[in-house]
Amino acid sequence: MYERPNQHETPLYDALVQHSQRKPYSFHVPGHKSGSILPSKAEKHFRGILEIDLTEITGLDDLHHPEESIKEAQDLLSTYFGSKHSFFLIGGSTAGNLAMIRATYQEGKPFLVQRNCHKSIIHALELSGAHPVFLHPIFEQETGRYGPVSSQQVEEALREFPDAAGLILTYPDYYGRAYDLKSMIEHAHDKSVPVLIDEAHGVHFSLGEPVPPSSLHLGADVVVQSAHKMSPAMTMGAYLHIGSNRIEKQKISTYLQMFQSSSPSYPIMASLDIARCYLATFTQEELANSFEYVKEIREVLQSYPLWEVLPSEPGIDDPFKVTLQVKKTYGARLVSQLLEKEGIYPELVTDNQILLLLGLEPTVSISSLKAHLQNVYSNCSATHLEAHATIEQGVIHVEQPRYQKLAYSYLALDRMQPTFLPWSEVEGKIASYSVIPYPPGIPLIMKGERIQPFQINQVKQILEKDVHIQTQESNIQEGIHIYIE
Ligand SMILES: Cc1ncc(COP(=O)(O)O)c(C=O)c1O
Incomplete structure (x- = not known):
């Protein structure tokens, strides 16, 4: 172009x-x-x-x-x-x-x-x-x-x-x-x-x-x-x-x-x-070929009842990325394990979605992909389903004000002393670590924020659900380091 x-x-x-x-x-x-x-x-x-x-x-x-x-x-x-x-x-x-x-x-x-x-x-x-x-x-x-x-x-x-x-x-x-x-x-x-x-x-x-x-x-x-x-x-x-x-x-x-x-x-x-x-130097013809390939891959993926292939809106969604919304009964983590067993490695796996990245040119043979996907489908046997169907899926909703400032600048935080407190005592205190439930990867508490009651409630709910949390806090189940003001 x-x-x-x-x-x-x-x-x-x-x-x-x-x-x-x-x-x-x-x-x-x-x-x-x-x-x-x-x-x-x-x-x-x-x-x-x-x-x-x-x-x-x-x-x-x-x-x-x-x-x-x-x-x-x-x-x-x-x-x-x-x-x-x-x-x-x-x-x-x-x-x-x-x-x-x-x-x-x-x-x-x-x-x-x-x-x-x-x-x-x-x-x-x-x-x-x-x-x-x-x-x-x-x-x-x-x-x-x-x-x-x-x-x-x-x-x-x-x-x-x-x-x-x-x-x-x-x-x-x-x-x-x-x-x-x-x-x-x-x-x-x-x-x-x-x-x-x-x-x-x-x-x-x-x-x-x-x-x-x-x-x-x-x-x-x-x-x-x-x-x-x-x-x-x-x-x-x-x-x-x-x-x-x-x-x-x-x-x-x-x-x-x-x-x-x-x-x-x-x-x-x-x-x-x-x-x-x-x-x-990528020509329009090469681009058209690539889109044909993307279309074929999407059609192949759509033919398996393990997942729904999320639609791709022209001009809004990158056509080279394909998101599989895995059916609740299977669970994305189980399906991704079976994909990997077949030598198919996705870019990202969450509780309910698998993200596949396609190259700008065809790199995978459609017929061998079909054969591997068929194996994945067959391997999703009833035994696997029973074992994994109880896993709770979905995205944790992170409630936050529309915008939020830190209590102090990072420079000021750097001069403050952190100390560990149990969750019952941290209301109104300044968080010394971020708490990021993943997915969705949105910080629930950001380092330097004054901790609000709704954030403590949300952390408690998340901990009960056994959601993966990204944090440097080693004892997140019990509490968090806060800065002494
Ligand atoms: C949105 C975003 N920004 C920046 C980066 C960092 O990119 P890099 O790995 O090239 O340093 C990543 C990495 O995944 C990313 O997802």
């Missing part, structure tokens, strides 16, 4: 290959010397890639001060995505989220943050000593999950906090679901508030309909994408794009240097160059 003639070029990858072909003498790091020093058992899988695992020597540029092939590769990236400037990241979206938030932070100004965000966002806020205002996401009846915050909530929060340092949202969600982000961006820009988007799951949203639009094209100011999640980049490879002049490129660059290694991986960077080339 945004193809440029030179998008077939891969300057960084080419520079590495050309260097390697010269069979140079390595008197520099890394110690494997282009893969020639290795235990023999590692040779088969490592030798090839280590030939291009190089470092900042003449001709191979420097990620933290790019002037040659890395600059050219990042410029091609920026041209393809239509950004003001784009960066390669070798620390995943995690590094990008840390840098975008730290670079946008302004002393005393709050950040408006979607409460069901990735932990790297919370870590960035904490590291920045920021004042977050958490916006509670809406529960989506049709998917049975917590989704985005509403446009109205964003508008209200901006009215109350017009001087916010930024609005931080996740787009799309883990399941590939997009939403009306454009109106939220417009509300924020009306107040000159920059919009920072964690688009970890949407690097391929540049491909065009029926794939939802990228937030970059909807006007977001900074967008971070895990290139490794949905495009052919190596794990930890990600992109950060600057979409407007509201953000200082130099500040982002400074923090990326702080949060990322001074010895960035050349194979990861080269894979980012290749992934951009792949996306930018």
